[in-house]
Amino acid sequence: MNISDVSAASGLPPKTIRYYEEIGLIRPARSTNGYRDFSEADGHKLAFLGRARSLGFSIEDCRILLSLYEDRSRASADVKAVASEHMNRINRKIEELAAMRDTLGDLVKRCKGNDRPDCPIIDDLSGRRSVANG
Amino acid sequence: MNISDVSAASGLPPKTIRYYEEIGLIRPARSTNGYRDFSEADGHKLAFLGRARSLGFSIEDCRILLSLYEDRSRASADVKAVASEHMNRINRKIEELAAMRDTLGDLVKRCKGNDRPDCPIIDDLSGRRSVANG
DNA sequence: ATAAAGCTTCCAGCGGCAGGAAGGTCAACG
DNA sequence: CGTTGACCTTCCTGCCGCTGGAAGCTTTAT
Numbered sequence: 001m002n003i004s005d006v007s008a009a010s011g012l013p014p015k016t017i018r019y020y021e022e023i024g025l026i027r028p029a030r031s032t033n034g035y036r037d038f039s040e041a042d043g044h045k046l047a048f049l050g051r052a053r054s055l056g057f058s059i060e061d062c063r064i065l066l067s068l069y070e071d072r073s074r075a076s077a078d079v080k081a082v083a084s085e086h087m088n089r090i091n092r093k094i095e096e097l098a099a100m101r102d103t104l105g106d107l108v109k110r111c112k113g114n115d116r117p118d119c120p121i122i123d124d125l126s127g128r129r130s131v132a133n134g
Numbered sequence: 135m136n137i138s139d140v141s142a143a144s145g146l147p148p149k150t151i152r153y154y155e156e157i158g159l160i161r162p163a164r165s166t167n168g169y170r171d172f173s174e175a176d177g178h179k180l181a182f183l184g185r186a187r188s189l190g191f192s193i194e195d196c197r198i199l200l201s202l203y204e205d206r207s208r209a210s211a212d213v214k215a216v217a218s219e220h221m222n223r224i225n226r227k228i229e230e231l232a233a234m235r236d237t238l239g240d241l242v243k244r245c246k247g248n249d250r251p252d253c254p255i256i257d258d259l260s261g262r263r264s265v266a267n268g
Numbered sequence: 269a270t271a272a273a274g275c276t277t278c279c280a281g282c283g284g285c286a287g288g289a290a291g292g293t294c295a296a297c298g
Numbered sequence: 299c300g301t302t303g304a305c306c307t308t309c310c311t312g313c314c315g316c317t318g319g320a321a322g323c324t325t326t327a328t
Contacts, residue, residue: 004305014306015286023284033293035306044260051259056234059284069256076253080245083255087238094231097224100190104221111214119210121217122203125185126178138274148275149317157315167324169275193315269328276323286313293306298299 001038010046017046025049025063045069057086135172144180151180159183159197179203191220 003014010017020026021036026045028036038046048069052062064082068074103124110120123130137148144151154160155170160179162170172180182203186196198216202208237258244254257264 002306013286016284018307019285033306035293047261048259051261053284055238055259056231065256065259069260072251074251074253074256075249076245076251076255077247077249079253079255080242080247083238083242083245087235087242090231090235090238094228094235097190097228097231101221101224101228104189104217104224108214108217108221111210111217113211113214115209115211117206117208117210119208119213121210121213122199122208125182125189125199126203127181127185136275147317150315152276153316167275169324187315272325272327274323274325277321279320280318282317283314287311289308289310291307294304295302296304297302 001043003036003038006038006043006046009043010050012046012050020046020049023059025059025066055086056090057082061086135177137170137172140172140177140180143177144184146180146184154180154183157193159193159200189220190224191216195220 001009003017007014007017012020017026021028026042026049028038028042031037045066048066049062052065053059057065061082065079068079068082107121107124112118120130135143137151141148141151146154151160155162160176160183162172162176165171179200182200183196186199187193191199195216199213202213202216241255241258246252254264
């Protein structure tokens, strides 16, 4: 399998696949012409990586998950630990973003959005903070 | 005002303040010894930037907001447009993260987390997807 | 006089790729 | 057999928004 084949199969761009090799996530064989020669197992790993990345796992998480994927004597507790920690990070991020959204939503709602210059958004950003309707 | 003074006043690290000058967000004066000499207005701009960044606005958004902040004949509609668009991006991001969290939460819940290798998380990532309790 | 603190510039690196240049290789067509 | 064009390779740069560190100046305190 050439890179474009495994790219189509995994959904990952060739650039990404080369990058994953560069950082040691995969180690595809080489043909005599120097082309990468991907095995089925490489394809599976790449699909695994694509899925893990789409769930927001970092590359370092992926490295761990991939090693657990390949370790037939793994403990599911180890997998669960990585996933749980990642989920906690996501939840923290969501809360952070939700707080921003709430503040922004309040400011946007209070801004008349007309051709006049007075604006609660600018007031807030410049430190002249006020409460809603205050 | 030296950089450490305005840093303490605005809460932004000196490195960040230098960076903001480098990309043209602020233009502090210079003393004869080459040190940056920050005015009150510079301090206000930096506080403004810090607050805008903490609400998740991109640097380019900040550039626009700063120009609106300084434009006394601005239309609040222009401010509102920037803020609304940013809020929409945040909401999309939240939905994206919430989808990840939901999937992860399901997988984590279904993983026994013991010393055995069988693991719904690994199964999902490797393409052997199954529905909850399936 | 000296040491410490604070300032300056410049360069490198983070994560996770993407874009592009320069060049080798391969399959198809005439 | 030559040529075109698609595909492959490596290498370098850039994105965002800083952060860390080196090397060298100035100022302040002792």
